[in-house]
Amino acid sequence: MKVSRLARRAAIAVALTALSLGGCATFPQPRPAETARVWMTSGDRTRLLSEQPSLVFRTGTAAGAPVLVVDAGQQHQSMVGFGAAITDASAWLIQARLTPAGREALIRELFGREDGGLGFSFTRVTIGASDFSLDHYSLADTANPELSDFSTARMEEYVFPTVRQALAVNPDLKVMASPWSAPGWMKTTGSMIQGQLKPEYYGTYANYLTRYVRSAADHGVPTDYLSIQNEPDFEPDSYPGMRWSPPGRAEFIGRHLGPMFRSAGIQTRILDWDHNWDHPEQPLGVLADPVANAHVAGVAWHCYGGDVAAQSEVRDVHPDKDVFFTECSGGNWAADFSDSFSWTMKTLIIGSTDHWARGVLMWNLALDENHGPHAGGCGDCRGVVTIDSHTGTIARNQEYYAFGHASRFVRPGARRITSIEPEGLQGVAFVNPDGERVLIVLNDAAAPVSFRIREGGQSALATLPARTAATYVWRR
Structure with a gap:
């Protein structure tokens, strides 16, 4: 059937009227690729x-x-983030071996997101000395159950200023703290090296950790997460350490530290284990204690033994507990860039998050050209960056690039899908x-x-x- 010229004109008029009234929306546009x-x-x-x-x-x-x-x-799971530990060694290098401008530039590069920064949003500090300290010290070296000489002065020299500068660049930064040992006078060896915490000092040590959290906060350093002991199934012979069995940790958390935090209104979340994947029965033992369980927010893991799937093994039993991966170090034993980069991507960035980690940490943020400074322990560890202690020149290592593939793009609060x-x-x-x-x-x-x-x-x-x-x- 033919359409009259009058009808065609009428149709055109209607279309023009629609366009003049914004009616172009009636003509769908292709969605941009x-x-x-x-x-x-x-x-x-x-x-x-x-x-x-x-x-x-x-x-x-x-x-x-x-x-x-x-x-x-x-x-x-929702993500806290990725990062590395601001150890005593890392903080000393950043504060004492870089110019103010160099220090500012490195912290912005590591913790900021502008201009290609890595955007680290998770870090860890040691409560007192670790092997990556200038010497061995606690926060209360004098034997006194009242902790009359307790002081965070050593941490105020280098560690706290570095954390504060990182927080100024990235206010989303979350901080974990871990002790390597109780003060020696609280232990069976009388030394920060080897030994176990005496049960009669459980209350005193809970007070010690509580005072640390309060003092750190007073100096502008929050403690979002705290593990009660780094690697509690190991007694190193050249640097601070302390063996602590699951029943002892459960007793300490459930009847001492947890209630003390609660009564003091401290919101710091307590993590158990902070050791390798090869003994999942250890955190399972602590979480089996119903009193301790109520005060434990999650389980922290290290990479030096076992398989990353252990994280899921424990979470399957306790799906209400968070998972964190909190320590792994590169070093001369894995010097090849390609091999260690691939391992880090596969095992830590992909593997640990696929097995429920909310946060993923390397060990030292920075070490020098001699793998230090350190006081005992690892003599060939590698930092995320290497700072030349003479020139301040910075080398970016394979872990820098592996972690950057996640930290630069995955924001705090992101969810794994x-x-x-x-x-x-x-x-x-x-x-x-x-x-x-x-x-x-x-x-x-x-x-x-x-x-x-x-x-x-x-x-x-x-x-x-x-x-x-x-x-x-x-x-x-």
Whole structure:
């Protein structure tokens, strides 16, 4: 049927009227293609957290490449963040071996997010000395149950100023504190080296840790998390340490420290274990005590023995308890950049978070060219950065780049989300509080891998070179 010229004119008039009234909304516009920004680090160091060309998400699921599925509808633990410990050694180097301008620049680079900063939002300090101190000391070296000589003066010299500067750059920074030993006079050896805490000093030691939390706060350093003992299943022979069995730790937490914190209104969350993956029965033993359980917020883990899956083993029994990964060190035993970078990505950044860690920490934030300073213990450990103690020159080590793939992009409060990786790839994904997606993928093989990243009805084709990690960031 032919349409009259009059009818056509009328239709055109209606359309023009709609346009003049903003009616263009009645004509759907094509949705702009979503893009993912990409950063890569390769084992051969040709790429070091280097931004690459963006990927384009397109509707449909084209065949021809394996698919990596991201599902933001399945959300898991919320993230505190990533970082490294501000040990005595690290703080001394930053404060005493860098110029004020160099110190400010390094702290901004490590804890800030502007200009490509790593955005570390989690750190750890030692309560008194560890092996990475200038010497061995406690906060109350004189035998006195009233703790009349208690003082954090040694920590006020270098550690507290460094933490305060980091907090000024990143107010989201959360701080964990761990003692390596009680004062020697409280122990069976009479020394900070080896031995066990005498039960008659449980109340005194609870007071010691409570006073630390209060003094640190008075000096502008919060204690968000506290473990009662670093590596309680080990008695080192050259630096502070203290063996503490699960029944003893349960007694101390449940009947001394936990009630003391509660009565003092201290909100610091207590973590148990702070040791390796190879003895999950130890934290399970503490958490089996119902009195201690009520005061334990979570379990902390180290990397020096066992398998990262132990984190899930304990969480499966106690899903109400947080999981934190709190210590691992690089060193000369893992000098090859490619191998240790891949291991760190696979085991700590991907593995520990996939097994429920809310926070992930390396050991020393900074060490010098001689792997120190240290007083006993590890003589070939590596910091996240190396500071030349003579020139102040800074070298960024493999752990710097591995952690940067997460810390720069995964914001505090992000949630881990489900991701399903094809064979040959390992990965973990998050959604930031603003809805931004972050996907971290490692190709540990000797050949490149092409794959599709798919979320919902859209996918993007990606290629990951051999021995390379990538972080992909996009919005939906």
